[in-house]
Amino acid sequence: MKDLRDFIELLRAEGELAVIDTPVDPVLEITEIADRVVKAGGPALLFTHPKGSDFPVLINQFGSDRRMCMALRAGSYGEVADRIRTLAAFEPPTGAWEKVKALGKLKDLAGVQPRVVKSGPCQEVVRTGADIDLGALPVLKCWPLDAGRFITLPLVFTKHPVTGKRNVGMYRLQVYDRDTTGMHWHLHKDGAEHYRVAGERAEAASGGPAPSAAAAVAAVGTTAAGRMEVAVAIGTDPIITYAATAPLPGPIDEMTFAGFLRQEAVDLVRCKTVDLEVPADAEFVLEGYVDLSERRWEGPFGDHTGYYSLADDYPVLHLTALTHRKDAIYSTTIVGQAPMEDAYLGKATERLFLPLLKLTLPEVVDMDLPKEGGFHNCAIISVDKRYPMHARKIMHAVWGQGQMQFTKAVVVVDGDVDVHDYAKVAWRVFNNVDWQRDVTIVEGPLDVLDHSSPHPVRGGKIGIDATRKWPSEGHDREWPADVEMSADVKTRVDALWPVLGLGKPRE
Ligand SMILES: Cc1cc2nc3c(=O)[nH]c(=O)nc-3n(C[C@H](O)[C@H](O)[C@H](O)COP(=O)(O)O)c2cc1C
Numbered sequence: 184m185k186d187l188r189d190f191i192e193l194l195r196a197e198g199e200l201a202v203i204d205t206p207v208d209p210v211l212e213i214t215e216i217a218d219r220v221v222k223a224g225g226p227a228l229l230f231t232h233p234k235g236s237d238f239p240v241l242i243n244q245f246g247s248d249r250r251m252c253m254a255l256r257a258g259s260y261g262e263v264a265d266r267i268r269t270l271a272a273f274e275p276p277t278g279a280w281e282k283v284k285a286l287g288k289l290k291d292l293a294g295v296q297p298r299v300v301k302s303g304p305c306q307e308v309v310r311t312g313a314d315i316d317l318g319a320l321p322v323l324k325c326w327p328l329d330a331g332r333f334i335t336l337p338l339v340f341t342k343h344p345v346t347g348k349r350n351v352g353m354y355r356l357q358v359y360d361r362d363t364t365g366m367h368w369h370l371h372k373d374g375a376e377h378y379r380v381a382g383e384r385a386e387a388a389s390g391g392p393a394p395s396a397a398a399a400v401a402a403v404g405t406t407a408a409g410r411m412e413v414a415v416a417i418g419t420d421p422i423i424t425y426a427a428t429a430p431l432p433g434p435i436d437e438m439t440f441a442g443f444l445r446q447e448a449v450d451l452v453r454c455k456t457v458d459l460e461v462p463a464d465a466e467f468v469l470e471g472y473v474d475l476s477e478r479r480w481e482g483p484f485g486d487h488t489g490y491y492s493l494a495d496d497y498p499v500l501h502l503t504a505l506t507h508r509k510d511a512i513y514s515t516t517i518v519g520q521a522p523m524e525d526a527y528l529g530k531a532t533e534r535l536f537l538p539l540l541k542l543t544l545p546e547v548v549d550m551d552l553p554k555e556g557g558f559h560n561c562a563i564i565s566v567d568k569r570y571p572m573h574a575r576k577i578m579h580a581v582w583g584q585g586q587m588q589f590t591k592a593v594v595v596v597d598g599d600v601d602v603h604d605y606a607k608v609a610w611r612v613f614n615n616v617d618w619q620r621d622v623t624i625v626e627g628p629l630d631v632l633d634h635s636s637p638h639p640v641r642g643g644k645i646g647i648d649a650t651r652k653w654p655s656e657g658h659d660r661e662w663p664a665d666v667e668m669s670a671d672v673k674t675r676v677d678a679l680w681p682v683l684g685l686g687k688p689r690e
């Protein structure tokens with residue numbers, strides 16, 4: 184499997200695809216259909232006749248655990264997490280057998296760096312100048328109060344203006360006209376950081392505020408005219424699409440991560456009008472630039488919090504080329520009230536990044552990021568508690584950890600609690616917490632999408648310590664035991680059960 188159409192064929196063969204030939208409007212109608220289907224656990228949808236466009240629309244490709252795992256080439260999230268854990272273990276080989284195993288790990292990493300190839304199907308059709316028309320694409324208007332049509336599953340490629348390192352992030356694009364869109368990279372994201380550094384350098388070059396040391400180095404991906412180049416791929420191998428959503432540390436190339444995940448290097452092709460490379464097998468590619476001083480009103484947009492994200496000023500992407508396959512398929516998603524398709528992308532991240540979190544926090548047993556909290560509003564974390572106030576340490580570590588910094592509520596439970604069983608978590612929280620002693624409220628950065636704080640991008644966060652309290656934590660009273668039946672009685676009743684006439688035994 185190397186591209187989106189291979190995945191579509193796999194979905195078809197596995198009974199995971201419904202093809203809809205009836206003409207359907209990308210304005211609101213596809214949303215209503217896809218919303219009903221994802222909430223019912225239904226298949227991926229291929230609309231062959233979206234109204235107003237010759238290109239078919241694929242939606243809900245990731246919309247179940249099974250399809251998400253198919254995209255990851257794995258039987259379960261755990262399989263992928265295991266590969267990441269072994270890779271991250273850094274254990275020096277000891278015996279001969281260990282050395283052989285270490286070689287296997289190295290092989291895992293060799294050959295996963297992206298390679299640049301001469302040509303690719305994403306450039307079968309090249310449109311420039313007046314031939315560029317985003318209106319030809321079946322871009323969805325997702326929700327009634329959306330400001331317009333939004334490209335919702337784009338892979339945005341930029342290079343760091345100083346280091347030249349590539350970043351790929353998924354940032355939605357509001358279509359303004361034939362050849363301009365919004366560029367909704369949030370303040371904290373890597374694309375926005377590239378843009379910030381490029382702006383700083385342009386200011387220094389034009390004799391503005393004090394030039395930074397960085398400005399002395401030749402610029403990468405920026406032109407003299409105060410622009411930063413951007414390329415956008417739409418419709419790729421789903422593992423590449425997933426990689427663009429993954430919360431990797433800035434310097435790590437999402438395309439190398441994708442290569443590692445699929446155990447095969449990603450083929451990239453040079454863009455036609457900008458100095459960037461994009462997946463050779465993509466369905467569509469937008470090439471262009473953002474002006475370093477231009478901003479335009481973006482949004483509102485029905486977002487994955489289940490609310491409309493508020494309109495704000497964002498950079499503008501100007502297209503210099505639109506390239507695509509001859510029979511390109513437009514790949515998209517909708518977000519809104521959970522569960523939606525992105526819940527499965529989020530679940531994959533929760534599972535795949537747990538082993539990486541455990542590298543610095545080995546006492547963490549498990550974590551659950553409820554989709555109802557949009558993955559950044561709540562984290563439930565179980566911990567093998569080793570010293571007084573350990574739960575507080577976990578809270579602060581989470582608030583200092585990459586995109587987990589946005590977590591508005593961190594709930595810490597003991598290591599024997601199943602964090603995915605919300606009823607059990609609620610039982611522990613409602614009974615174990617002294618609301619005066621066990622709560623920590625802090626202030627810090629918030630996700631751009633938060634609407635609850637009186638100020639944008641900063642506000643309050645809560646940590647709840649729902650672990651059993653120890654005398655060394657100032658809890659001098661006895662801590663009661665869980666009410667549970669003893670194992671020998673359970674075994675006796677198991678044996679008795681068939682003759683009691685009470686139906687199927689309890690799980
Ligand atoms: C469907 C979908 C849409 C997203 N839209 C945006 C967006 O518009 N702006 C944004 O900053 N992040 C958005 N994200 C989240 C980012 O893709 C995610 O934080 C990613 O890690 C960013 O990459 P980066 O760390 O390289 O900046 C979206 C994620 C998904 C799954």
Ligand SMILES: [Mn+2]
Pocket residue numbers: 350351352373431432433435437
């Ligand atoms: Mn990144």
